[in-house]
Amino acid sequence: MRALHRRDVLAGAGALVFGSVAAVPARANNAQDLVKAFAGGRPATDAKVKLDLPEIAENGNTVPMTVSVESPMTEASYVAEVLVVGDGNPNGAIVTFRFTPASGVAEASTRIRLAQTQNVTAIAKMNDGSLFMATRPVKVTIGGCGG
16 A cells, blocks of 8 residues: 655645636626616616726727716705626626716726726616716727736
């Protein structure tokens, strides 16, 4: 009977880890489900939302994005939330911004990560429940989520 050595244990553990990782199926993008849940099944009007993204992203790891929504931002009428999703990332959720009348303007800028060429959609939910949206295609030349 052969003695068990540390390298044998490590090799076996590595095979288990890599075997279990390889067996995990790829997740389908959930952007549509996120939009449905956010909107509560109500349709969004293609208006009031401006989504500023480059047409071509040289590097998907760091894509500049600004989203703004036309709104007086008063107690009577303001943007409550903006959901941004991408249909080409492993997970569709990109970011959610929350606003109040004290925000003054409904605008936010950040850098996002895009795995591949895809459509990015921003949906704004107003305090009265109305929904507005904008969608922009972005061509990614170098993948951002491990691509």
